[in-house]
Amino acid sequence: MSYLVAAPVLIPMLAGALSLVAWRSHMLQRALAVLGTGALLISAILLMIEVANEGIQVTEFGGWPAPMGIVFVADWLSVLMVLLTGITGLAAAIFSLPGTTLRMEHAGYYALLHVLLAGVAGAFLTGDVFNLYVWFEIMLLASFALLAMGGERAQMAGALKYVVLNLISSAIFLTAIGLLYGLIGTLNMADVAVKVAALESSDRVTVIATLFMIAFGIKAAAFPLFFWLPASYHTPPVAVSALFAGLLTKVGVYALYRFFTLIFTADVGFTHEVLKWVAVFTMLSGVLGAAAQFEFRRILSFHIISQIGYMILGLALYTPLAVAGGVFYLAHHIIVKANLFFISGATYHLRGSHDLSRLGGLWKTHPWLGVLFLIPALSLAGVPPLSGFWAKFIVIKAGVALDEWLVVAAALLTGLLTLYSMMKIWMEVFWKATPPETAELRGVRPPAAMTMVIVALSVLTVLIGVIAEPVWQLAAAAADQLLDPRAYIEAVLPESAQ
Amino acid sequence: MAVWLAITVGGLYGCAFYMLMRRSITKTLIGLILLSNAANLLIFVAAGLTEAQPALIPADSYLPEPGTADPLAQALILTAIVIGFGVLAFAMALIYRAHEVLHVDDFDALKDADE
Secondary structure: HHHHHHHHHHHHHHHHHHHHHHOOOOOHHHHHHHHHHHHHHHHHHHHHHHHHHHEEEEEEEEHHOOOOOOOOEEEEEHHHHHHHHHHHHHHHHHHHHHHHHHHHHHHHHHHHHHHHHHHHHHHEEEEEHHHHHHHHHHHHHHHHHHOOOOOHHHHHHHHHHHHHHHHHHHHHHHHHHHHHHHOOOOOHHHHHHHHHOOOOOHHHHHHEEEEEEEEHHHOOOOOOOHOOOOOOOEOOOHHHHOOOOOOOOHHHHHHHHHHHHHOOOHHHHHHHHHHHHHHHHHHHHHHHHHHOOOOOEHHHHHHHHHHHHHHHHHHOOOOOHHHHHHHHHHHHHHHHHHHHHHHHHHHHHHHHOOOOHHHHHHHHHHHHHHHHHHHHHHHHHHHHHHHOHHHHHHHHHHHHHOHHHHHHHHHHHHHHHHHHHHHHHHHHHOOOOOOOOOOOOOOOOOOHHHHHHHHHHHHHHHHHHHOOOHHHHHHHHHHHHHHOOHHHHHHOHHHHHO | OHHHHHHHHHHHHHHHHHHHHOOOOOHHHHHHHHHHHHHHHHHHHHOOOOOOOOOOOOOOOOOOOOOOOHHHHHHHHHHHHHHHHHHHHHHHHHHHHHHHHHHHOHHHHHOOOOO
C-alpha cells in the first residue's frame, strides 16, 4: 500500500484549502499556486518511477479491502495522465501570474485552479465507478466557477451552455451507474470487470455501455455532442482556457479508454464499431467547423474536437498498435493544445484582440513568437519530426493494418485541413501587415512568465518528436496493460487471482 | 411496488427531457432538477426494493441478516443528492446572473452572445 498514489489528489486539495486561508495575501496565493502545482508535478514523477519499478500501485482508503472500500489505482495510463496534469497545471499557474487581476484573485481564482486539478487527478486515479462520478463533479463545479468568473456577456452565454450540457451528461452517467449497480451489485472497476465477464448474456451490459458512452462522449466533446465546447472555451481568461483545452475533455477520453478496455469488451463488434464512426465524424466535423471560424481561440477550440476524434479512433480500432497510438496522441495533444492557447494569450497581450482580422504584423515585431507558434501548430497538423507526426502516424498505421481505408482517408484529410487552419492563423496573426485600426505594440513584449511557459512547452513538443522512442515505449506499455486487464484486476483484487 | 416506482422513474425522465428541449432557460433548469431526481430514484429501484427489513445488524452478529435493504445504494443516492443540490444551486445562481447580464430567457437568443 502506497500513499504516493493519493498524493496527486491530496496536494492540490491542500494547496486549494491553504489558498482560501491566505485569501487576503496575494503574494501567498501566487506562491502557493506555483508551489502547489510544482509539488503535484513532482509527486506525479515520483509515482511514475514507483510504477516503473514495482508495477501497478493500489491504495485502499481506510484499510477497507477492495471491492468493499474505495481504491486508487495507478497503472501506466493513469500515471501518464497525472504527469500531464502536473505539467499543464504548473504551466497554467505560472502563466496566470502576470495576467490575473486582483478581482479574480478575490473571487478565489487560485483556489479553484487547485480544486480543478485535484478533481482531474482524482478522476485519473480512482478505481471505483461512483468515485469517478464524484471526481467528475468536483472538477465540473470548479470549472463552472472558473468559466463564469468575470461575468461578461460572452462568458455568461458560454457558461450556460457548458453547464447545462455537462449536467445532462452527469445525469446520464449517474443513470448508467445505477443500472450497472442494479445488474451486478458492485462498483469497483476491477470487480465490475470480473463480474461483467462472468455474465451469460451481454444484452443489458451493452445497453449500459451505450449509456456510459453517451455520458463520456458529451464530456469528451465527441460527435454529435460537442456543441458546448466551441461555445464556451474561448470565453474565460487564457490560462483557464488552456487548462480546459489541455485537460478537461481528456478526462472524458480517459474514462472511455478505461471503461471500454477494462469493462465493456464483451460486444466489441457493436460498441467499438460505434466508437469508430463517432471518431470519424468527430474528426471531420471539428476540422470543418474550424475552417469557418475567424477567432483565434474558437479555431483552436474546434481543433480540440477534431483531435479528440483521433484519440477515440485509437480506442475504437482496438489493436495494441492503435491503443498505443491513442495514448501517445493524448500525451502529445495535451501539451500542444495548451501551448497554442497560451500563445493566443501572448498575442492578445501584444495586440489586445483575439479576432484574426484585427491581428497582424507580429512576424515583423516578434519573430521568435512566430517560431514558437509554428512548433505546436505544425505539430498539431502532424508535420515531421514533431510530436504530432508520430501520434498521427501510429494511429493511421494501425488503421492501414486493419484495412480501414475510409477511416484512414478521413484521418489524413483531417490532418490536411488542420494544416490549412494553422496556416490561416499564421498568415493572419503573423504574416500580414498590422491592420490600421489596431494599435501596434501595446506592450513591447509579453511578460517573462508567459514566454517561459511557451518556450518550455515548445521544447517539450520538439523533444517528444525527436526522441519519440521513450514516449512510444510508455504508450505501448500503457496499451499492453489496457488490452490485457488481468494485471490490473490482480493488483486490485489479489484473491481473485487464485 | 417496484413496477409503480419504475413507471414513476420513467415518467420523471420523460418530463425531464421534455423540459430540457424547451427554449426557455428557466424550464431547462427545471428539467435538470427533474433529471437528477429521476437518476436518484432509478438507483433506488435498480438496487432492489426490500420492505420492513431495515439495514441493522443484530448486537451479537457481524453481518446483517439476509434479505435486509442494501445500504450502499442509499449511500450512493445520498451522495448524489448532495452533489446534485450543490451543482443545481450553482446553475440557478448562474441563470439568475445570466439573466441580469443578457436580459433573455431563451437559448436561441444566446447564439450571438458568445462572440
